[in-house]
Amino acid sequence: MSKTFSEWYDFFMKPLEQGKFKRVRSDLLKESNGKVLELGSGTGINFPFYHGVEVTAIEPSEYMLNRSLKRREQAKVPIELVQSGAELLPFGDNSFDTVVATLVFCTIPDVDQAMGEMKRVCKPDGKILMFEHVKMDQPFLAKLQERLTPYWKKVCDGCCLNRETDLLVKKYGFKIIETREFYRGLFVTMVLNNEK
Numbered sequence: 001m002s003k004t005f006s007e008w009y010d011f012f013m014k015p016l017e018q019g020k021f022k023r024v025r026s027d028l029l030k031e032s033n034g035k036v037l038e039l040g041s042g043t044g045i046n047f048p049f050y051h052g053v054e055v056t057a058i059e060p061s062e063y064m065l066n067r068s069l070k071r072r073e074q075a076k077v078p079i080e081l082v083q084s085g086a087e088l089l090p091f092g093d094n095s096f097d098t099v100v101a102t103l104v105f106c107t108i109p110d111v112d113q114a115m116g117e118m119k120r121v122c123k124p125d126g127k128i129l130m131f132e133h134v135k136m137d138q139p140f141l142a143k144l145q146e147r148l149t150p151y152w153k154k155v156c157d158g159c160c161l162n163r164e165t166d167l168l169v170k171k172y173g174f175k176i177i178e179t180r181e182f183y184r185g186l187f188v189t190m191v192l193n194n195e196k
């Protein structure tokens with residue numbers, strides 16, 4: 001993650017965050033409980049929405065980590081920050097009650113490895129809470145996402161518009177408890193059970 005991208009990230013996301021996303025994040029994170037692991041926590045945009053839990057947040061970019069310090073200070077719960085990628089998590093098996101991933105599986109280079117790690121560190125029957133943009137069902141829009149991805153990826157620091165994260169969770173055997181779609185299925189939230 002480049003320094004410039006991290007500096008501008010909140011500014012560009014502000015219209016979405018102050019509109020629909022605030023409610024989406026708040027509703028999703030109400031489902032978190034116990035020991036929570038957040039993957040790719042970025043500027044800490046989720047931190048204000050945690051209540052009554054203990055959070056460990058991993059993030060590979062030192063620039064993003066630095067930008068999340070203020071939100072960590074203001075959070076209502078303890079948040080430990082760890083510099084790490086999601087593909088190799090420095091935690092033991094079955095360490096967390098909840099794993100949170102928001103707008104991050106679009107950017108993680110090795111999503112298969114990250115899914116496996118998420119499953120490993122989450123307790124059996126633990127919760128996985130995801131909010132992601134995914135490849136859309138509508139064929140024209142899906143094709144457009146495919147076409148745009150090489151350019152989008154360059155401008156948005158590795159973000160891929162064509163990731164099928166909603167399908168990938170099925171491959172890894174997570175049980176879908178609830179899904180919600182926003183903006184014609186461009187964004188989805190998923191509450192998953194970690195069946196082992």
Ligand SMILES: C[S@@+](CC[C@H](N)C(=O)[O-])C[C@H]1O[C@@H](n2cnc3c(N)ncnc32)[C@H](O)[C@@H]1O
Pocket residue numbers: 001039040041042043045046058059060061064084085086087101102103104107108109110159
């Ligand atoms: C689009 S931002 C989303 C930030 C935040 N999760 C949110 O909801 O706004 C993507 C984040 O994923 C992080 N990231 C990139 N590669 C990663 C990896 N391999 N593992 C975990 N996070 C990664 C980036 O540094 C960045 O902070």
